[in-house]
Every structure is written in structure tokens, then in C-alpha cells.
Amino acid sequence: IRVPADKSITHRAVLFGGIAHGESRLRNPLRGEDCLRSVDVLQHMGVRIEDRGKEFVIHGRGLHGLREPGNVLDCGNSGTTARLTCGLLSGQDFFSVLTGDDSLRNRPMARVTEPLRSMGARFMGRDGGRKLPLAIRGGGLKALDYVLPVASAQVKTAVLLAGLNAEGETTVTEPEKSRDHTERMLRAMGAAIREDGLSVTVQGGTGLNGLDLTVPGDFSSAAFFLVAATLVPGSELTIENVGVNPSRTGLLELLREMGASVRLENERQVSGEPVADLFVSHSPLSGIAISGAQVVRAIDEFPILCVAASMATGETQISGAAELRVKESDRIATMVSGLRAMGVEAEERPDGMQILGRQNLSAGSFQSHGDHRVAMSMSVAGLCARGTSIIEGTECVATSFPGFWDLLRSVQRNSA
Secondary structure, three states: OOOOOOOHHHHHHHHHOOOOOEEEEEEEOOOOHHHHHHHHHHHHHOOOOOOOOOOEEEEOOOOOOOOOOOEEEEOOHHHHHHHHHHHHHHHOOOOEEOOOOHHHHHHOOOOHHHHHHHHOOEEEEEHHOEEEEEEEEEOOOOOOOEEEOOHHHHHHHHHHHHHHHHEEEEEOOOOOOOOHHHHHHHHOOOOOEEEEEEEEEOOOOOOOEOOOEEEEOOOOHHHHHHHHHHHOOOEEEEEEEOOOOOOOHHHHHHHHHHHOOOEEEEEEOOEEEEEEEEEEEOOOOEOOOOOOHHHOOOOOHOOOOOOOOOOEOOEEEEOOOOOHHHHOOOOHHHHHHHHHHHHEEEEOOEEEEEOOOOOOOEOOOOOOOOOOOOOOOHHHHHEEEOOEEEEHHHHHHHOOOOOOHHHHHHHHHHOO
């Protein structure tokens, strides 16, 4: 099988291409609702983006070429669009307003707005500028040396985007290394950027060149099928053309530590990103303890990791993952609730959870809470349960994985 294109890379390629000089070609972009919000936001600021079926052609307007939008910019459910666009707009000398759907309007934005305010951007919004809608007045930025309290690729990217339009060098230092798609892409586009351990520095005033990029399959989307094939007896599955950037594949290492059989084949480089085919087969799993840097490199995959833990022998302990509480849903609470409904002993912790695995899951009825990764994770749990499980609110899956249900059904038919 193949999974959809990488969401993180698509977002960045679209937004960076919009402020580059010249034309960017983005082959195999993700057409999920979240990424299309980034496309829409740029189009409202005068960027011409052609959809040619298998590629987007982005006609960049340069660092200072965006136009003041005539209306509010709607980010839908996309936290990536909202946070990265805050950084983008902080360097533009005009007024703009960002909003989103009910879920996004209740997600925290202070982690982005605080460092951007320190650079000179002005924000007004709900809860003292901590929540959308946010009014932004950009321009006149000064460089910043910023230490992130929590590792976050979105905040890092927002500050670096603002740094492109700031006077001097802007440096972001993380407590742990988050995904590095931004650093790779900005370097490929000609930015004056350097890395030193956990610090990334960008020189302001250096323009970006257009890029020609082929987007690999999204590891976070492949994760659901990796776990499904590991848990369902008799399974063997090859997932082709998956991005295996080391800053993203923490789940792969955790599954192997639990006893999963996953092999990388046909390893190669595509547009500066490591890519491989993943071969996975059914294996019994054992519970493990997860904390620290392991959490950062698998933060988006924790809902499906919880499903793997629910059928592992023994106990899985997750700590240092408080970030899960401020995703599309409170993923600690929603996953513990969902697993309990299937008969699993699971307990919340302030920054994680404890899961005692069992051999058989009971079918149940669940709410997605508007969270695409929760909906897909509970569908994998449903494959392993006795009886029919029902998941309510699955329309959210289209934000990151259009065609998920059809692909899942096709794999089941092949196994039958």
C-alpha cells in the first residue's frame, strides 16, 4: 500500500514557497483539509497557486511581497497553519486576522505569540492574545535568541520564519530535537541557516529561492497500518515510499523495543529527505517505559502507540508527554477513555498514562472528539476487538488522511 503525502512537509513547502522568489513545484502534495487551509491562506494574500493534479505550482512573491488580506484568514482545524502563519505574518508590515474552527479557537497560541511579541510583532485576541481569533500587526522585527520551554517544531518554525524578516540573527534552542523539515527546506531554498546541537540560527534579510520538491509518504499516516499489521495475527504488509526522517521515526524505535518486526527496504533520498519502504509483520509486543526525547520524536503517534500498548504483555508507562493535552483533543484523556471502553486498564497521569495490556479487546462505541488521530487509532483497536465497534465523528479524518477508510477496507479484503 501507499499512504498520503507528508503533512508537515506539504505545509512548509506551500508557506515557504509563497515567500520565495520565483516558482516552486510541489509534487505529490497532501490534499488533506489542513494543508489546503495553508494554500487558502496564501491565496488570500495574493500568492498564485496552480493545482495541476499531481503537483502544486506556487508563484512566490518574495519575503515582502504578500498583500494585506481583505478578509479574516480561516485556518479551519489546522494548528500548523495557524502557528506557522503567525510567524509568517509577524514579518509583514500590514494588518491581518487569523481564526479557526471551534477546536482550534480553544488551542493555545501563547507559545507562539510570546516569542514573536519579543521580536516586535503585535497581537490582540481572546484570553489576552492566547487564543484565536488573533489580530496581528507585523513588521519592524528585531532578532531574538529564544530558548523553547518545550520542544516544538511548530514554534521553532514560526520564530525562524519571523527571523527571515528580522534585523540580525535569530536563534531558537530546544530542550530536545524536534522534527527538522524546516531546517532542511530553508537550507535547500538558500536561507542563511546553521545548526549547532539543539540550536538553529537564521540570518534575517536573506531571500528564499523557489524549490522543486517531491513529498514522500507521511510516516504519521503509515503508523496506523504499522500498528494494525503488528497486532492482527497473520498480517504481512509493505508500505511503500514513506518518509523516514530520523526526527520523525520515534514510533518505529518504540515499536521495535516492544518487539515489533519492522524492516526498512529500498532506502533512498528524495528531495533531501530519507525515504524507504516499510515491511511489517505480526509480532507479540511487551510493555515498556517511555519518556524524554522518545516522546518528542513520536508526539503525533501516541494515540496509535496507546493502541499497541493495550495489546502488549505487561505495563506501558508514558511520562513527559503533557503536550498531548493540547492537541486536537486532550489525547491523554480521550485515549484513556477509549481504551477503558474496550476493557483495558488505563489510568491518566498529569503528563502521560499507564496502560496494562490484555490479549483481547472488547468492542465498544467511541467519540473521536474531532481528533483525526484518535478516530484512526480507535479504528485499529476495533480491528483487534471481538464484535463490532462504532466510532462517532469520523469526518475529521479527512484533515490528514483522505481515503483512510477505503485503504483500510482494501487491506482487510486482501487479508480475507
